[in-house]
Amino acid sequence: MLADGAKVGRWQPVSSGRHAFDLAARSSEPGELVRALCGIPVSSDELQRVADELAWIGKATCMDCWRVLAKRTR
Numbered sequence: 001m002l003a004d005g006a007k008v009g010r011w012q013p014v015s016s017g018r019h020a021f022d023l024a025a026r027s028s029e030p031g032e033l034v035r036a037l038c039g040i041p042v043s044s045d046e047l048q049r050v051a052d053e054l055a056w057i058g059k060a061t062c063m064d065c066w067r068v069l070a071k072r073t074r
């Protein structure tokens with residue numbers, strides 16, 4: 001089954017790792033704090049930045065976000 005983007009959220013590498021966010025978090029105001037699915041606050045600036053290849057490879061996936069998504073899609 002294909003993942004539904006609106007349901008599963010989006011992964012984004014930020015300074016503290018690779019976290020998942022609701023799609024609504026992407027449209028927040030610049031400088032606003034948004035929460036990853038695991039609850040950590042992240043500046044929306046980081047979220048809206050286009051991540052380069054190295055950021056994707058170098059960041060560890062947040063397992064708390066992963067578990068939240070797994071519950072949603074079950």
Ligand SMILES: [Zn+2]
Binds near residue numbers: 020064
């Ligand atoms: Zn997370």
